Amino acid sequence: MDGLSGARPLVPVAPERLQEAARRKLDAPAFAYLAGGAGAERTMRANLEAFADVKLMPRRLCGSASRDLSVELFGHRYPAPVLLAPLGVLELAHEGADVAVGRAAAGMGVPFIFSSQASEPMEAVAAAMGDAPRWFQLYWGTDEEVTRSFVRRAEECGAQAIVLTLDTTLLGWRPRDLDLGNLPFLRGQGLAQYLTDPVFRSRLAAVGGPAASPRPSPALLKTAASLAAHGRKFGLSLAQMRAGAAHFTASYTRPDLQWEDLSRLRGWTDLPILLKGILHPDDAREAVRRGMDGVIVSNHGGRQIDGEVGSLSMLPRVVEAAGDLPVLLDSGVRTGSDVAKALALGARAVLLGRPYAYGLAVAGEAGVREVLRNVVAEFDLTLGLLGAHSAGELGAEHLA
Incomplete structure (x- = not known):
């Protein structure tokens, strides 16, 4: 309706145009770090192709004038099955960095997962978000007292869950960064x-x-x-x-992290613990045995192993193996219809990553908010056009 007055979006709506707008805005090292993947970036393509391969099947004359997009996770109800993924070094995209993203998430009521590699401390982002939901993503380093301190601080900041990332015990082979001799952490x-x-x-x-x-x-x-x-x-x-x-x-990673170590993390916190980076069904079964509270099917957005399986491709098998354990998904989510596909395949919610970073680069906090609103709005429309009344109704009957 804003088109009646000539108003246009702050950021491009189409994912490809959004990425291109961010590329034009950023310098080469910043864009390489945010957009790049491992090796020949086959895994990044596999993530997108996995979504393209899944086809939705709408039903007619069974829709609703309004839809319930909400999802419940670990005793909290969120307005949509979309969380903002933990992304490191957001200062590369915009000076507002994590604080700008936190404010945008708070305005929508969706959780922002604070990154261990943040550009702003968790306390500052939590203060900017008020009572809005937030989780914390943890890298388990060799300095275990620092790792434990991070967990303690996350609890004090009001985090509602701990997300332990398992797929970055070593840094992946990333040619875009290598070609530029760029590792932002060395510059602080x-x-x-x-x-x-x-x-x-x-x-x-x-x-x-x-x-x-x-x-x-x-x-x-x-x-x-x-x-x-x-x-x-x-x-x-x-x-x-x-x-x-x-x-x-x-010290920031531990290549020799083992399943047995999880018992110590469980002893450090009463918060729900999710394991991020699960692709193999047996790892999901082990997460259940180890008393974890959820898993996130992820290949780190294609940034770790070149030629790895697409995340969405493994989602149904992980959901089956996880039983009653909530399963979330990231890597390759670009649109609202992608959200619908993931939920129809069994995910409880998805994590949105690069698109909001591109929105941050183009228009700061307002750009993040607009990207998030676009994804949620398209999901709402998709839900209605599929003939579903709520996010929780999506299932195999909505897939071809």
């Missing part, structure tokens, strides 16, 4: 949770940073300037920032 970007953590900060005095070059190159000068700027933001010296970047890169 995406380290807000660490640089504000009391346990992590206590390590900085004991960890030596890289020695300064007597004849620094322009690249090293740029890195030093970025570290110094982030140091000023978080009250740390340049030497401490160098030490912080070094300690982070040495």
